[in-house]
Amino acid sequence: MKKAKPQAKKNVLDASVTTGVDGLDSILSGGYPAGRSTIIRGVSGSGKTLFGLLFALCEDKDNKPAVYVTFDESPESLERYLKAWGRPNALTILDMRPDPELQVAGNGVELGGLLVRISHAVAKTGAKRLVLDAFDTLFSSFEDNRQVRLDLARVFDWCRKEGLTVLATTGESPDYRVATGLMDYVADCAIRIQQSINNGLSTRVLHILKCRGRAHGTSEYPFLIHEQGISLIPLSEVRMKIATSRRHLPTGVVELDKMLGGKGIWGGRTTMISGQSGTGKSLLAMTIVNAACEQGKKAQFFTFEESENQAIQDNRSCGVDLRPHLKTGMLEIHSRRAIECGLEEHIIHVWRMIIKSRPSVVVLDPVSSLTDLGDMRAFKSTVIRLSSLLNGLGVTLIMTELIPDDAASVSMLNVSSMVDTWIRLRREERDNQLVREIYIHKSRGAATSSDIREMQITHNGIVINAKTGGAAKPVRRVTDVSVSRSLQK
């Protein structure tokens, strides 16, 4: 007996077509199901058309352009997007906007042009992908909704037979119930987009309602629309080549290196610097960055509190001159105040900058200022994801954490589990003087010092005293001021 032809038994359930959206492919275990239909529904302004365009513009195996049917937006305005992305005329656009002035005389109206024009365009271009953008417009434009549903179903059936991968978008109109019947019948994958407002900041989220025959993420995923497209949280892995080594990264402060076991912080891992305000967190972070730049390592410093100029000036007056590194491009300072946008937008911004410049050291200063922007769980999972992604790429991540004065030096983030090295800074009152102190709370796999050392901020940078007079071993866990004070005597 002859066996079936190989192309007849392709496994359509497993095959995927990339969505063109950062992060969505991994949530859908690969992308939109190939040879099947996906429906995205969402209120107007939620970015549906953008999903359609990004999918349509994806590189095709056979390099065939997609057919893009628009029921709502004019082909001219779509073409404007394409031009802005440097892809003019990349798509075959079918203008199927219902004419609002079209009059009806009698009955028996069908959408006879729908399938005829689509199949004609597909045959002409050899397209394997089809976008039906805002098909719900048909329901509000033609009286006979039953007929519209029938004609649409015919299109979906035909696409399935032809093995086209379809992305159809629809609004959340009052006619939606009608469209729903259609959706359950035709779509193998359904995605819902919503807009939510938290703390006065608007966030778009998407949610996979169903995806037949495969595992998919079930949470609500925040996403961001930016000039290059759409990015999704969780951030997706990217392949990028960064020249990093897993070796230690000297901090630029000899005594601190010694405290950390002799060589500095772990390269390609995550370090947290915690302390109250004015303890020198940012300066220490910048000192490490400065040292990295001097060794020819590229660094990015994200500040959520200061402007770039402030950061340059402040560090300069403390003996850390960043200007040469900024000039050579070894260092980038990105300033965006915490309140400017939501947590997701911050993280996506950071991620995109990192992908663009591919640094080997990244600082988030202070990461704690982002906690006001969302709930703690979202914050922690986002930061953990970011740090594991960066570490996976061999990037050294340094975060600073502002500890409120009344917190008695207890970390509010409870981030111990997500960092490899944890440097703690604090202020002590001693002989009517404020004294800055530094100690290593933990450093995985390193023989760290258990000293509490005095740290000075001088015009020549951070200086850590070789050994503080009184604060000697054995070290006791310092929980409050009175204990540490008694250590001094």
Place this chain on the structure above:
Amino acid sequence: MSEPIVLKLYIAGMTPAAHRAIKNLNDICSEISNGAEYVLEVVDILLHPQLAEDEKILATPTVIKKLPPPMRRLIGDFSVKSQVLVGLDLVTSP
């Protein structure tokens, strides 16, 4: 009527509605043209899909009045004469 009526009817196959549309348009045209010539061209878009694309035909049957101006579009089976006359802006002789 001095100017001949020129209509283009787009259908998607010979459906019952398409049959009715052709008959109804013929009846109305012959009535209002008073025995003068008129043109009713029928385009089956199943056979000529590119013509459907060129004219952006979505619904069928669609009739386009090419002459006399102004150009008009109308959909349906044209079973209601008064709607056709108004919709296509065809003035009957008094």
